[in-house]
Amino acid sequence: DFFRKIGKKYIQEKDKRNPIKQALGNALDLKRFLEPVFSANRCSAWVTPILIWANPDVTSYDKECAIDVWKINELSRRIDLLKRNPQKISDKCYKEIEQKLMKSYDD
Numbered sequence: 008d009f010f011r012k013i014g015k016k017y018i019q020e021k022d023k024r025n026p027i028k029q030a031l032g033n034a035l036d037l038k039r040f041l042e043p044v045f046s047a048n049r050c051s052a053w054v055t056p057i058l059i060w061a062n063p064d065v066t067s068y069d070k071e072c073a074i075d076v077w078k079i080n081e082l083s084r085r086i087d088l089l090k091r092n093p094q095k096i097s098d099k100c101y102k103e104i105e106q107k108l109m110k111s112y113d114d
Contacts, residue, residue: 030056030074044107048100 032057
C-alpha cells in the first residue's frame with residue numbers, strides 16, 4: 008500500500024496515484040512489448056520494476072514492498088550493482104531491444 012502525508016494525516020492512494028502499482032504495470036507493459044524480441048532470441052523475458060524517488064528527503068518505509076524503492080542519491084551506486092550482475096542475453100538481443108525501443112520513440 009502507498010500512503011501520502013497531508014498535514015498530519017496519511018491518505019492511502021488509489022491505484023492510479025499509487026507509484027508502486029504504476030511501476031508494476033509499466034514493467035508488465037514493457038515486458039509484453041519486448042516479448043517478441045525475447046522469444047525470437049530464445050531469451051527469458053524479464054523487466055524489473057523500480058520506483059525511484061526524485062526527492063532525496065522523502066521518507067520511505069519499504070520493509071515488504073513488492074518492488075525495489077530507491078532514492079535519487081542512490082541511483083549511481085544501485086546501477087553499478089546491477090552492472091556487476093547483468094542478466095545474460097545475447098548482443099543480438101540487446102541490439103534488437105534497442106531498435107524496437109528507438110522505433111517506438113520515433114513513432
